[in-house]
Amino acid sequence: MVEKIKNIAVLTSGGDAPGMNAAIRAVVRACSFYKIECTGVYRGYQGLIEADFEALDARSVRNIINKGGTFLKSTRSEEFKTKEGRKKAFDNLKAAKVDALIVIGGDGTFTGGQLFSQEFKFPIVGIPATIDNDINGTDYTLGYDTALNTVVEAIDKIRDTASSHNRLFLIEVMGRDAGDIALNSGIGAGAEEILIPEENLGAERLIDSLKKSKKSGKTSSIIVVAEGEKSGKNIFELASYIEDNLDEYEIRVSVLGHIQRGGSPSCFDRVLASKLGVGAVEALMNGKSEIMVGIHHQKVVHVDLVTAIKGDAKIDKELRRVADITSV
Amino acid sequence: MVEKIKNIAVLTSGGDAPGMNAAIRAVVRACSFYKIECTGVYRGYQGLIEADFEALDARSVRNIINKGGTFLKSTRSEEFKTKEGRKKAFDNLKAAKVDALIVIGGDGTFTGGQLFSQEFKFPIVGIPATIDNDINGTDYTLGYDTALNTVVEAIDKIRDTASSHNRLFLIEVMGRDAGDIALNSGIGAGAEEILIPEENLGAERLIDSLKKSKKSGKTSSIIVVAEGEKSGKNIFELASYIEDNLDEYEIRVSVLGHIQRGGSPSCFDRVLASKLGVGAVEALMNGKSEIMVGIHHQKVVHVDLVTAIKGDAKIDKELRRVADITSV
Amino acid sequence: MVEKIKNIAVLTSGGDAPGMNAAIRAVVRACSFYKIECTGVYRGYQGLIEADFEALDARSVRNIINKGGTFLKSTRSEEFKTKEGRKKAFDNLKAAKVDALIVIGGDGTFTGGQLFSQEFKFPIVGIPATIDNDINGTDYTLGYDTALNTVVEAIDKIRDTASSHNRLFLIEVMGRDAGDIALNSGIGAGAEEILIPEENLGAERLIDSLKKSKKSGKTSSIIVVAEGEKSGKNIFELASYIEDNLDEYEIRVSVLGHIQRGGSPSCFDRVLASKLGVGAVEALMNGKSEIMVGIHHQKVVHVDLVTAIKGDAKIDKELRRVADITSV
Amino acid sequence: MVEKIKNIAVLTSGGDAPGMNAAIRAVVRACSFYKIECTGVYRGYQGLIEADFEALDARSVRNIINKGGTFLKSTRSEEFKTKEGRKKAFDNLKAAKVDALIVIGGDGTFTGGQLFSQEFKFPIVGIPATIDNDINGTDYTLGYDTALNTVVEAIDKIRDTASSHNRLFLIEVMGRDAGDIALNSGIGAGAEEILIPEENLGAERLIDSLKKSKKSGKTSSIIVVAEGEKSGKNIFELASYIEDNLDEYEIRVSVLGHIQRGGSPSCFDRVLASKLGVGAVEALMNGKSEIMVGIHHQKVVHVDLVTAIKGDAKIDKELRRVADITSV
DSSP: OOOOOOEEEEEEOSSOOTTHHHHHHHHHHHHHHTTOEEEEETTHHHHHHTTOEEEOOGGGGTTOTTOSSOTTOOOOOSGGGSHHHHHHHHHHHHHTTOOEEEEEESHHHHHHHHHHHHHHTOOEEEEEBOTTOOOTTOSOOBTHHHHHHHHHHHHHHHHHHHHHHTEEEEEEESOSSOOHHHHHHHHHTTOSEEEOTTOOOOHHHHHHHHHHHHHTTOOOEEEEEETTOOSSSOHHHHHHHHHHHOOSOEEEEEEOGGGGGOSOOOHHHHHHHHHHHHHHHHHHHTTOOSEEEEEETTEEEEEEHHHHHOOOOOOOHHHHHHHHHHTO | OOOOOOEEEEEEOSSOOTTHHHHHHHHHHHHHHTTOEEEEETTHHHHHHTTOEEEOOGGGGTTOTTOSSOTTOOOOOSGGGSHHHHHHHHHHHHHTTOOEEEEEESHHHHHHHHHHHHHHTOOEEEEEBOTTOOOTTOSOOBTHHHHHHHHHHHHHHHHHHHHHHTEEEEEEESOSSOOHHHHHHHHHTTOSEEEOTTOOOOHHHHHHHHHHHHHTTOOOEEEEEETTOOSSSOHHHHHHHHHHHOOSOEEEEEEOGGGGGOSOOOHHHHHHHHHHHHHHHHHHHTTOOSEEEEEETTEEEEEEHHHHHOOOOOOOHHHHHHHHHHTO | OOOOOOEEEEEEOSSOOTTHHHHHHHHHHHHHHTTOEEEEETTHHHHHHTTOEEEOOGGGGTTOTTOSSOTTOOOOOSGGGSHHHHHHHHHHHHHTTOOEEEEEESHHHHHHHHHHHHHHTOOEEEEEBOTTOOOTTOSOOBTHHHHHHHHHHHHHHHHHHHHHHTEEEEEEESOSSOOHHHHHHHHHTTOSEEEOTTOOOOHHHHHHHHHHHHHTTOOOEEEEEETTOOSSSOHHHHHHHHHHHOOSOEEEEEEOGGGGGOSOOOHHHHHHHHHHHHHHHHHHHTTOOSEEEEEETTEEEEEEHHHHHOOOOOOOHHHHHHHHHHTO | OOOOOOEEEEEEOSSOOTTHHHHHHHHHHHHHHTTOEEEEETTHHHHHHTTOEEEOOGGGGTTOTTOSSOTTOOOOOSGGGSHHHHHHHHHHHHHTTOOEEEEEESHHHHHHHHHHHHHHTOOEEEEEBOTTOOOTTOSOOBTHHHHHHHHHHHHHHHHHHHHHHTEEEEEEESOSSOOHHHHHHHHHTTOSEEEOTTOOOOHHHHHHHHHHHHHTTOOOEEEEEETTOOSSSOHHHHHHHHHHHOOSOEEEEEEOGGGGGOSOOOHHHHHHHHHHHHHHHHHHHTTOOSEEEEEETTEEEEEEHHHHHOOOOOOOHHHHHHHHHHTO
């Protein structure tokens, strides 16, 4: 028989992502709905170690659903990687009469949570939140949809300039290992070429393709490049290479950078956060632990944390095909 | 054996929706990719009757992926509802050597297309585009995701005012028969109450609920009301009713109206439009007709037009549950 | 000799406007800079009467410069209109050792402040904040620039639909007595006609003008109508009148409403708020009272509150001329 | 006596800026209003040389007021710097029966125009359009207000991340010689420090100031850095220097880059463009030449092109003072 959960702690960890606040709000509101106490933990795992706690009720989370970032803040904790650190965290949770923990974050957050849960038999449920969409077992992670909108809006502005000047722009977007942001935002922004970590088509092919484009009547071009792109050149070297091998365009580089992590979450991310926040509380109530609540085919699903973590990015071949066809 | 399609016409019809331009672009680009001629038809079915055609190539659709509305324009056509009108349309298509037709729109668009296709054995494929998301057999229609973002951004602005003044706002959003926009945007905007056509909870219950909210410490409230809400009162009558039965708040009404149909499409809608536009051309190439290309579990699917049309809205009970819990 | 001010209270009153938070922040930061205590008053004049005070320091106002609304909240106070109410307010300020008061708001806010200042010889400085831009002696009020951007962005979305359907849209914007919002946003949105309170050109003339437009090749039209427009018809009656007298267009009405008061302030409003907030504190330090700090020719100016209040709206004839020419 | 102008050509040149399309529209509409022919010149001065002309009427410029960039496009022309090039341009204008020219752009655009006008006694009026606001004799240039909004919106997103992580962000904004963008957007974004080309406060002072901030309780910081900042270090070197001399923060760099030039113009820029476009046509009608139409104290003014060009950036000391006070 499952013992009744009486107090759930919630924290955010790792890189922040739009929708984290909405997820915290849903956790707190679901606790309130089910008459469970809710304990907010500031600054992620480091806050567990330092007992940086605050009791949260339904009113504590008003007017935050639309805010980017995380009001519980997020830090990296070296100490939590040590056994001593985790022991302190456990003692603090026990002292605060917390029964279970919800961790909102990505890969690293889940790895820490998984370890902690196993060591201390402490119930933990994860909510996937990272703009990179690189978690196994969930169709979407929190923040990903918002980041895509941020990227296409930025490229829309750059396109104004590109098409006014007949220029070629190389635009770097986030994605060290996964090309999801690049591929989707590239299609969404109408990019002529999209370079992603999962395939290395080679810089020579790019030149050929751009020459063909130019012949077909294109007068300006947007190339979307994922951070982790594999040509062996960084984006500035790539720009020089193109400049050396193609007379047709003025080349410009833009690295979108940190704006991609912020901003008010899209409706999609807010609704997803609400579903997952409620789902996480209900999973704990049903005795689950060491799982992530994800979304698959529009339904909340439970995925073992170990499965969630070992995401190996695979290119969405159908999307690549659509990209190639629509950039004709 | 399927005869090779050589010329595909494309039109938009019915209410406009963000993503229509992106869908037209994808159709045109896919035709170009597959060496098929593409004929743009202006002003929907009326343009078929008046042979308001223009040949489109890959360059014709540059820089439109991010534009709201439809550059092919859209009108209602009474004439297309007559046999004579449709005969003229058919003759014009034949004269222009068009082999097949892609129609982008909603319910009414598909009904007209289905009839035309049957009468003249003319290959037709539909692409679902309507902000109401009320088409059977597709998880999403074009424009729906963008409309949700437009609605939550508008409500975010109103919330600034609501929370500055301790006011209660009734906000009317689109949705004559379906509560999808209201339910999703209501969750996304953190609404306290959501009134939808699929259920009539009664105005009395609303008063009770608002009294309870007030007691729980809420000082301002947002109520999202779908156009087709079934309390028997319009939104202004509902506001008066609340005012008469609840002293606590100043009440204000806001009807969001036509801003919901416009705006630059979200990345989601642009990618969806790209997939469906390519999918529609490929369906015709494979000899399909009288179908809609929709999206289901992130894959392009084919749905009989007759099935697509008879959408009967069902409330998403899980979403309603999440709404109730997170508005505690 | 001016006695040193040691504690300044700040409140927001009347309708909220984007930039109010930025102004509060600047007041608090300027107090901190000059080593003056700062007392935040919640809920405007009613908060004065109820001593709803909170000491504010430089850190209290972090991360609010970009937020719409006012975190100090705003209410109407009937009690402050009575001598007794104002006496209570004065006693509370004295008890809290407050020396001077900064009031952020419009017309009504200044009227109350002026009366209070005279009655109790209490130093008061006003900061003009209202989206209507209807205060004498300042080129701009806080919130006005943001509201203009909100209006043109909303009309941009509606234009997508208007031009897709060859429709005529009547769009109501704020402005009961002053046409500034209508005139500026009308020019900014490329409206064909702009109806403002300061002139009554008559509904007949409108019909003539629209007929001429249609002949000149316009296929869709946007008419911006200020709330206080003087044709004697409300916007829905006006729509019917046009429909009865003009066959050419489908007519639609959109009332923008409360979204105009909210939203993150524009850079212009944030900078203006910063200048005026600093200026208000410095004015009090220099012994000024019963004045408003306004902006004229990009410099902070001092205007007697009585002068500021009796704003009589005058139409900007040059802007009207530009509107007429660019809507050809 | 002034001979009647019968045909005015219009071109955009140099870096594009939001509001250029709105200015072209106003020129075309004013020509139409005054029954003057209008000739659009594509690709700036190069288009003059290649006679890349198109007759524009009032309908040619519909639905462009809200678009970023310039539909007439803009290129650099080496050929126009030669006497032969300019002679070709003149011959082409004569052949097309053009009487006068309006050039929309910045510094370089005006220099070319001034020379051409003197050589061939050809009437030229300039409209200042550059996001840098570095033209003498006008309070604002087209695109500047929009760029400020773009910058503060980008920094708002980054602030979400900064405050979630207790980070220090160095953000590079445009401004090689002038600190206007940095100073205004820095105040608007609530930056802790603003580094501009007009003053070199030294990297040591920055460290001192950041240490003080940290002590005063700041947990995250935004530093806005103009491109042309004079510390002698580029932004990445500056980041390393801070990292070496300050333990307190994680440091991140973001270069906003080209997004600053694009985007839909703000209402302010659209209205300004409308005034200046009309003003330019009317100036030519009144026999003016070799002038720029600018805005001063909200009125259109005429400034000799030679005066306009030799803008020497001066820091707005009052604004610097406000920045220092509000960043306490």
